[in-house]
Amino acid sequence: MDVTLLPGTTRTLEHLLAREQSSSRLPSVVAGLVRGGSLVWSGAAGSTGVEAPLGARDTQYRVGSISKTFVAAAVMRAVEDGLVGLEDPVRAHLPELTDGVGRVSVGQLLGQAGGVQAETDGPWWERTEGGDWDSLLPILGASAVRHRPGTRFHYSNVGFGVLGELVGRVRDSTWRDVVATQFLVPLGMSRTSMRPQAPAARGLAVHPWADVVLPEPEHDAGAMAPAGQIWSTVADLARWAGVVAGTSPVLRRDTVEAMWEPQSVDDARGGPWSVGYGLGLQLWNVEGRRHAGHSGSMPGFVAMLRVDVETGDAVIALTNSTSGFGDLPSRLLSTLATQEPLSPAPWVPREVPADVLELVGPWYWGPTPLLVRATSDGFELGGMTGRGRASRFVPAGEPGTWRGLDNYYAGELLRPVRGADGAVGHLDLASFRLTRTPYDPGADVPGGVDPRGWAPRG
Template structure:
């Protein structure tokens, strides 16, 4: 799909934002890109990557930190697609050496940062020291590693993703790095994404808080903790991954991506309304009534962000080689882009609607509450006619059988009930009766309909 080039005025505004942030936040370098319709539509960079060869910031590799977790999570979801793992199972079913402690936490809870597993390892600061192998991490995963009742609350755990990396490798009889490479990096053409830096790569730096001097940060193989933050990438490659997070790539089934968008836990700071949560391997944000998905990342010397609007698929990626990072620059870049360059409306065209959907469209009533069924490309939507009432999307689950995808009726079944002539008399939805008129006396309404009908007296 071709994408119209950005207006020169938009490009100037984006470049100014990037340069202003590099200067005000004292970033050695910063690079960013914007994604629409699965394509990188703008990229820019400024500052010094710490290289002497003149490599532009947007062409260099940066360490993406915890964005690495999204690759591991996607590999787990692919394994679930292939029937190799049930997300509801305790991880100890597959890593049998974990008999207690972390072993009793479910795969989904680990993915969703709801397992209660300790945040960091017990040893030295793992982000700044070489890591050991699985055998060195495994003894730390007993009962003492579970700091909260699994499923009780959001508790971010790097350790949990070390476990998930081992799970991915065990399920595939390989190593998680090789699984990510073969399932995602190669098919997507992400040739500049790797587990260790490959030239040209930015040098990770710490900036002194009170003086304009920098200090090189260490880089190493994190071993068994590598799934929590080892990956290196570029703006162009990370833009390809943003298309996966937006659900516009075929390396993951759309249903798997939508499952990743569903909140598993919320970051419920005491006394504050929550605006952030965690899905199956993705951070989630509610901002201005819109849902965003992606992940931030930080490791010594680097900060990164990947964020997409799940409704439009527009996304932003941003990278810097500074330990202290760039604040809300990614969200400002994305909002500047979408405000200046809104999506063109899609032209309306007629399309085929199956006969068994066409006979369901129009008003229905849940008791006296008016509802509306409207045909969609996948099935139909059910929503309150006056903006109130329970809403859900429905897709075909069999002959004269439909399954809800979201909201109250997610997973629930809707059956059109037919009369002797084959016409639909009412809808059976999770035991409720939806009728063409309020409390239709000719339909099978549980509890019956008063024979006096609608009157002025109660």
């Protein structure tokens, strides 16, 4: 997609970036916006702390926990290939973990629902040289599981250290090589690496009460590296945004859609959920719209990659300050949405299979009116008056049956039932009968239909 932003939009974005660099006292900050799979805007402000000039697209920053999305994608590729199951206990692939983390499922670790301790027992791992897998093993026993698995959101860096080892083990490799082979090379992400490669920003801490900075340490985090090791650029993360958006060939679309589904919800504040966690992706509920991606922080760096899953628009923001930025990524993304709204795709006629065409139109679940509309890959069922359970359906394995994709009927089967004349008389959906008229007496409605029919009184 060839997208050129209006000059007024570009000026607004550049102003937002410059204002954030000044007000948040950031040594440097770079950002980019993605639309239609292309980086349509990028900007930079400040200084990297090294002699190399600041490049909006190609200066490396440490991306912290955005690294987890690469590890999660590698796990999901192993699921696609039948090497791993999301319900597998971790010990099925790392047999040395006989207890504790070993009994947590792969899916629970991916979804930050395993109850595993957040950090290591030793010194602050993000600021000290990391050890190998054997050095991490002693803390992965029974005491590492702080909450009953599957019951609550509990963010765990340790859990992703375990997932990194699992990815390497099932591929007879290392997680670093798996990520490079499966993702970085095919996507052309040549400026994404495990350690900094010039030009790279220097990680800095900004004094809270004085305009002075302090260099932060940089090191190999060893067994904990899967939780936050990776360095990348705006241009490379723009390519990775396509994976998070489900438009890249390196992961199947249905795999990414599964990663968008909340596995745990951060409901510490009560009320409607605003932040959750999918299979290796952070999720945000923005006024009913779902965003997916991940934030990241390591000493000296803060990062954000965030995708509106409905439109595919994405924002990337990177800074070399431990304190980081505020809501800059959200403001950049909302500016793109409001000042450059996406035009709807033009309507054109298309082929609709006969077995779908005969189902479209009104149906009734008891007295509740529903409507079937054809879609590109099947049909959708929804209420006509704001009531009724909605779901999309696609062909199931058995000829003439349909499988629900989402909401209440996700995974449930719908079967059209034909009469003696061959026409569809009713729909059998998860034991319910959907009929062409309310409680059609000729449609084998469970419990029967009162022979007196509809009347002013019962």
